[in-house]
Amino acid sequence: MNDETANQDLQLYDIEDLRKKYSRIREEIRKIFFGQEKVVEELLVCLLCRGHALIEGVPGLGKTLLISSLAKALDLKFRRIQFTPDLMPSDITGTEVIEEDLETRQRRFRFIEGPLFANLILADEINRTPPKTQSALLEAMQEQSVTHAGKTLQLDQPFFVLATQNPIESEGTYPLPEAQLDRFMFKILIGYPKQTVEEEIVLRTTVDKTTQIEKVIEAKDILELQQAVRKVPASRHVTRYAVALARTSRPNEENAPKFVKEMVAWGAGPRASQYLVLASKARAILEERWNVSIEDIKEVAAATLRHRIIPSFAAEASNVSVESIITQILAAVKEPTY
Numbered sequence: 001m002n003d004e005t006a007n008q009d010l011q012l013y014d015i016e017d018l019r020k021k022y023s024r025i026r027e028e029i030r031k032i033f034f035g036q037e038k039v040v041e042e043l044l045v046c047l048l049c050r051g052h053a054l055i056e057g058v059p060g061l062g063k064t065l066l067i068s069s070l071a072k073a074l075d076l077k078f079r080r081i082q083f084t085p086d087l088m089p090s091d092i093t094g095t096e097v098i099e100e101d102l103e104t105r106q107r108r109f110r111f112i113e114g115p116l117f118a119n120l121i122l123a124d125e126i127n128r129t130p131p132k133t134q135s136a137l138l139e140a141m142q143e144q145s146v147t148h149a150g151k152t153l154q155l156d157q158p159f160f161v162l163a164t165q166n167p168i169e170s171e172g173t174y175p176l177p178e179a180q181l182d183r184f185m186f187k188i189l190i191g192y193p194k195q196t197v198e199e200e201i202v203l204r205t206t207v208d209k210t211t212q213i214e215k216v217i218e219a220k221d222i223l224e225l226q227q228a229v230r231k232v233p234a235s236r237h238v239t240r241y242a243v244a245l246a247r248t249s250r251p252n253e254e255n256a257p258k259f260v261k262e263m264v265a266w267g268a269g270p271r272a273s274q275y276l277v278l279a280s281k282a283r284a285i286l287e288e289r290w291n292v293s294i295e296d297i298k299e300v301a302a303a304t305l306r307h308r309i310i311p312s313f314a315a316e317a318s319n320v321s322v323e324s325i326i327t328q329i330l331a332a333v334k335e336p337t338y
Helices: 003-011 015-030 037-048 063-074 089-093 131-143 195-205 219-229 236-248 258-263 270-286 294-305 313-317 322-332
Strands: 053-056 078-082 094-100 107-113 120-124 145-148 151-154 160-165 186-189 264-266
Touching (some): 037 053, 037 063, 037 186, 037 219, 053 063, 063 078, 063 120, 063 160, 089 094, 186 294, 236 270, 258 264
Parallel strands (some): 053 160, 078 120, 120 160
Antiparallel strands (some): 094 107, 145 151
């Protein structure tokens, strides 16, 4: 597909209208959750790419509030699952109950859908539940379906999982294995707000006033936009740069920089390259552009790579963070000249 054909296809989805809706979504969310523009953008990029996001932040920063506000603005069926140590896989996927016909007295099994049968799932404190239940959620994320009693049940579309975790409390938690972390498109960090923002938060939340969020976009529109994202052209030049970033993070690569060989135990796999390009396509659409630039790749690099790069013991001993390693990788990888 050449750029001209791609542009004609994209016109069917009225990209200008998308941009307006994107601005409206941000305005609606800002009524309740503000001062974190980058976080909102990253969430919407994930949604447009059919991806899932892991959100990390200390308690009290509004992670749950942000996700519930997003669900209201997007007019999606929303379910919150509070992950606890005693949560079982059937608690989220669904279970069968025995039902008796009052007339015939015959009994039969009836499947009751679990909270996974929604469009937007908040997996709150995902690292507090045992691996068996984590795996049930992650399988649904990957396959877009649930298997029960030998039958495959398709989940509602669009299907979008936002999982949260607390970075400062490890007691009673079950950290996600690296292979499962890789299924999340982005790892999004929510930090403390600036002082002026925090003052505004206090002013708005300590008065007797209820704020309503208006619905901006429906599920069918999101499905069309997800298709549109994949039609945005990405040149070989840009794709080569995305692949170079992922490959540079791998210490076993022959041409890996010295700091990567010393500070990285495991680097990002091919899925990182795919998500770098996909996320950049979504970002280009949100900025009303018809192609992907190197800058788009750089902007989404941290969220895509931070949960896929495993620091070595040497890095931990030297207090070298993953964010620092990503910054060095971005500086080391030059834009392709061919």
